[in-house]
Amino acid sequence: MMAAPANPEKQIRSIEPDDERAFMDAIDVWLEREVIPVIKHHDHGDIWPEELVHQMAEMGLFGATIGQEYGGLGLPATTYAKIVMQISAHWMAITGIFNSHLIMAAAVERFGTPEQKTLWLPKFASGELRGGLALTEPNAGTDLQAIRSVAVRDGDDYIINGTKTWISNAINGSCFAMLVKTDPKADPRYKGMSLFIADKRDGFTTGKKFKKLGYNAIDSAELIMLDYRVPASQLIGGVEGQGFFQTTGGLELGRINVAARGVGLAEGSLRLATEYAQQRETMGKPIAQHQAIQLKLGDMVTRARAARLLTMDAADAYDRGERCDMEAGMAKYFASEAAVENSQEAMRIFGGYSYSKEYDIERFYRDAMFMCIGEGTNEMQRMIIAKQHLKNNPA
Numbered sequence: 209m210m211a212a213p214a215n216p217e218k219q220i221r222s223i224e225p226d227d228e229r230a231f232m233d234a235i236d237v238w239l240e241r242e243v244i245p246v247i248k249h250h251d252h253g254d255i256w257p258e259e260l261v262h263q264m265a266e267m268g269l270f271g272a273t274i275g276q277e278y279g280g281l282g283l284p285a286t287t288y289a290k291i292v293m294q295i296s297a298h299w300m301a302i303t304g305i306f307n308s309h310l311i312m313a314a315a316v317e318r319f320g321t322p323e324q325k326t327l328w329l330p331k332f333a334s335g336e337l338r339g340g341l342a343l344t345e346p347n348a349g350t351d352l353q354a355i356r357s358v359a360v361r362d363g364d365d366y367i368i369n370g371t372k373t374w375i376s377n378a379i380n381g382s383c384f385a386m387l388v389k390t391d392p393k394a395d396p397r398y399k400g401m402s403l404f405i406a407d408k409r410d411g412f413t414t415g416k417k418f419k420k421l422g423y424n425a426i427d428s429a430e431l432i433m434l435d436y437r438v439p440a441s442q443l444i445g446g447v448e449g450q451g452f453f454q455t456t457g458g459l460e461l462g463r464i465n466v467a468a469r470g471v472g473l474a475e476g477s478l479r480l481a482t483e484y485a486q487q488r489e490t491m492g493k494p495i496a497q498h499q500a501i502q503l504k505l506g507d508m509v510t511r512a513r514a515a516r517l518l519t520m521d522a523a524d525a526y527d528r529g530e531r532c533d534m535e536a537g538m539a540k541y542f543a544s545e546a547a548v549e550n551s552q553e554a555m556r557i558f559g560g561y562s563y564s565k566e567y568d569i570e571r572f573y574r575d576a577m578f579m580c581i582g583e584g585t586n587e588m589q590r591m592i593i594a595k596q597h598l599k600n601n602p603a
Contacts, residue, residue: 220529221284228287235294238263247299250425251571256380257425260302264335269306271333273461274313278329285461285523289468293516296472297479300575303472304426307465308340308376312385315341315403315458319445328405332383339381341462342372342406342431343455349374350588352455353397357388357433359404361440366390366404368436371415378429379414383407386431387455390448403444403451411436422574456533460526462583463536467519470543470579474512474550477572481508481554484561484569495557504553511550515543534596541589544579551576 242263250257264270272288274280283291288310292303313332316324331337348354357370368388375384386406394400406412415430444454482505485496495501522539525532551573555562562569580586 221282221527223284223287228290231287232290232294234267235291238267239295239298243295243302244298247568247571248565251299251301252424252565254419254424256427257302257305261305261335261338261380264302264306265338268333270309270335270338271313272306273310274317274329274333278317278325278333280313280329280333285464285526286520289464289471289519289523292465292468293472293475293519296469297476298472299571300469300473300579301423301426303465303469304376304423305338307462307469309338309381310465311341311458311462312339312383312405314461315385315444315454316405318457319403319450319454320405321446323441324405324444324446328383337383337407338377339383340375340377340385341455341458342375342384342386344372344374346371346373350585352387352452353401355387355389355401357386358392359388359390359402359438361390362437364440365437366440366443368404368406368411368433368438370433372431372433373415374418374428375431376426376428378431379417379427384431385444385455385458386433387451390451394449398452399449401451401455402448403454404438405442405444406433406436406438407442409436409438421577422571423578459583460522460532460536463540463589464519464522464526466579466583467515467522467536467539467543470540470545470547470576471512471515471519473547473572473576473579474508474515474543477547477550477554477569477576478505478508478512480567480569480572481505481550481557485557488559501557504557508550508553511546515539515546518542534593537584537589537592537596540579540583541586541593544576544586547572547576547579 268281271280272283276282295303316328345355359366359368384406386404389400390402391400411434413432415432417427417429485501486494488495518539522532522535525535554569555573558569561567
């Protein structure tokens with residue numbers, strides 16, 4: 209993968225410890241009162257959590273990382289990661305509703321024209337417009353340069369034709385950062401890619417909703433563009449050919465989010481397993497007192513802690529304005545694998561009860577595997593990590 213050119217100057221953000229603590233306490237209260245009581249209803253029925261979405265907008269989560277000058281909270285990535293961890297420790301899926309949205313917003317805030325920022329970011333921050341990132345196509349996932357959707361200039365507009373697939377918030381979202389080709393013949397291919405602010409209008413429709421193993425309640429569906437006309441003023445940055453770098457830059461925040469989700473799943477699985485192991489008895493004592501269970505718990509504690517530290521390290525680098533594809537890749541890779549391993553071990557600790565939908569652990573198990581795939585497969589993360597390591601350590 210080509211190295212991205214230097215990003216436009218990025219504001220270094222911070223938050224006072226007391227303010228962060230107060231915000232995290234508010235998230236805790238919201239989880240206990242509003243979220244936890246309705247998780248099973250929405251997850252088992254794959255039902256869009258409309259009321260929770262309104263509440264997230266009121267709390268400012270759709271503007272969490274958007275600058276205060278545009279109506280957002282202006283939170284640093286470190287605080288944002290903690291919020292995602294805290295929510296995901298109970299229900300990971302709903303963090304996807306604002307994660308994809310914030311990657312879209314980050315692309316506009318980091319690379320958009322002043323006019324684009326002024327027009328779009330306040331609407332994103334308030335939740336008036338919600339959406340996400342439209343990259344994946346039927347024949348292009350990890351290999352973004354293989355996309356086939358094309359935008360052709362026509363006067364003051366572009367006409368886009370193509371199909372996107374597995375797009376989060378596709379049905380309930382109203383606006384997307386959409387990657388297309390403005391020059392399909394460009395060589396190398398990445399030079400022919402552009403990123404648009406694509407709001408739903410004539411020619412832009414939603415296809416089928418996908419039924420999934422986990423990650424329920426958030427819609428994943430197709431987006432279909434048939435002679436979809438979008439104003440040229442919605443080309444992010446106003447210059448063709450920058451879309452690939454704008455997208456990969458935004459994925460740093462996305463991978464930190466996925467890593468944070470993995471941490472939440474790993475810590476949530478550990479919490480459930482710890483509680484159950486001290487309540488369930490065999491041979492006259494809690495199973496937590498059996499060495500076999502203690503070995504599992506010891507591994508789970510260590511994995512969860514290591515995943516959290518790697519994720520915070522990546523978020524720190526992002527907040528310093530540094531390129532952090534290696535750090536974000538390491539965090540995403542390790543934390544997502546920790547989520548899978550901890551949920552599996554928790555299933556073993558729960559035994560037969562782990563297969564009952566009355567117990568939350570089965571949801572953690574179903575949700576965890578998606579973290580190894582989303583925002584770039586873990587196989588790709590390992591390649592990115594290795595290439596950066598070799599670049600930083602020449603023979």
